[in-house]
Every structure is written in C-alpha cells, then in structure tokens.
Amino acid sequence: MKAIICTAILLCASAALAGGSGHCYDPSARAGYVCASATCAGNHAVADKSGDCRACGSKLSAVKDLTHVAVVLYDGVDLLDVTGPADVFANAGGFYVYTISQHGNAVRSGGLEVEPDFDIQHCPWPDVLVVSGNGGTDVLRNWVDLVGKSADHVLKAAGVSSGIDGALTIVQKMKGDDSARRAARAIEYDGWLAQSGGQR
Numbered sequence: 001m002k003a004i005i006c007t008a009i010l011l012c013a014s015a016a017l018a019g020g021s022g023h024c025y026d027p028s029a030r031a032g033y034v035c036a037s038a039t040c041a042g043n044h045a046v047a048d049k050s051g052d053c054r055a056c057g058s059k060l061s062a063v064k065d066l067t068h069v070a071v072v073l074y075d076g077v078d079l080l081d082v083t084g085p086a087d088v089f090a091n092a093g094g095f096y097v098y099t100i101s102q103h104g105n106a107v108r109s110g111g112l113e114v115e116p117d118f119d120i121q122h123c124p125w126p127d128v129l130v131v132s133g134n135g136g137t138d139v140l141r142n143w144v145d146l147v148g149k150s151a152d153h154v155l156k157a158a159g160v161s162s163g164i165d166g167a168l169t170i171v172q173k174m175k176g177d178d179s180a181r182r183a184a185r186a187i188e189y190d191g192w193l194a195q196s197g198g199q200r
C-alpha cells in the first residue's frame with residue numbers, strides 16, 4: 001500500500017512539474033509576451049514582461065491574445081510542406097507560430113538543421129497544428145492525435161501549394177478574408193488573390 005501511495009505522489013509531483021506555464025496539455029497555461037512580427041529575426045521566445053522585442057523593436061503581444069500555431073518538426077520532415085503554412089500564419093497577423101519536435105532537439109532535413117522552439121512536453125497549447133508527411137515518430141504521431149482532438153484545426157500539409165491553400169483557408173475561417181489576403185500578399189501568392197476577388 002505504501003508503495004502505491006508513494007508512486008501516486010510521485011506521479012502527481014511530476015505532473016505538476018510538467019504542468020508549468022505554457023505546458024502543451026494545459027490550454028489555460030498561456031502566459032507571457034512574445035514578438036508576433038512576421039519580419040522579426042528573433043527567436044520568438046516567450047518573455048515574462050511586456051515591452052519591446054529586443055530583436056526588432058516591435059511591441060510584444062500578450063501570448064493569451066494570439067492564436068497558437070504549432071509546426072511539427074522531425075528528422076526528414078519535408079520542410080517545403082511546412083514552411084509555406086508557417087509563413088502564411090506568421091504574415092496573417094494575430095497568430096503565434098512556433099516549432100516543436102519530440103525532444104526539442106534540432107532536426108535535420110534536406111541538408112538543413114532546424115532548431116525547434118519547444119519539445120512536446122513544454123510547448124504552449126496549440127489552436128492549430130501543422131503536420132506534414134508521416135508525422136515522424138510514433139510518440140510524435142500519438143501526441144498530434146491527442147492534442148489535435150482539442151485543436152481547432154489540424155493542417156496536414158502535403159505539397160507546397162496545397163499546404164499554403166490549407167493555411168489560407170484556416171486563416172480565412174478564423175480571422176476573415178482581409179487577414180487571408182494580407183498573408184497571401186505578403187508571400188506573393190497570386191493564385192489566392194485572384195480567386196478571392198483579385199484585389200492585391
């Protein structure tokens with residue numbers, strides 16, 4: 001009996017530790033401030049206090065006010081599939097886009113090495129998931145299935161233009177036509193602009 005109680009306490013303790021601010025499984029844990037500028041070259045780390053971005057000088061946005069987009073990365077991920085959607089959300093305004101990998105380690109693909117912002121235990125709760133290809137490892141796929149159930153949208157990006165179209169459709173649904181057009185203009189995606197009324 002003692003052993004069972006000890007185990008239970010340990011489990012609770014580790015759950016509490018893992019449930020710190022910004023934890024992936026806790027939608028209420030959205031604290032801090034981040035630079036949401038699409039043109040910022042900063043690392044988009046979450047700051048405790050409001051103020052200006054050290055990298056670009058923009059006013060930091062409260063994380064809780066932004067729609068969260070998690071881009072799932074793994075070794076061998078097709079970067080072309082996920083960078084298009086990420087660029088769309090980053091340029092639409094009102095989105096906080098971040099990258100995750102299973103352990104938070106850098107991932108390699110196509111001769112590039114990409115450093116993710118978070119691991120799956122410590123990322124902010126996503127409203128939108130961007131996943132490409134086979135989704136990586138079993139653990140990562142399970143995580144996407146679990147978290148995807150609570151997310152508003154799961155974008156399975158397969159191919160450059162379909163990924164961008166999918167992201168623009170989600171932006172349109174969540175933030176309206178103007179936001180989608182702004183993003184399409186920013187990434188010079190004329191096909192969307194033409195079919196959405198032709199206004200550039």
Ligand SMILES: [Zn+2]
Pocket residue numbers: 035036037040041042053054055056057058
């Ligand atoms: Zn910035």
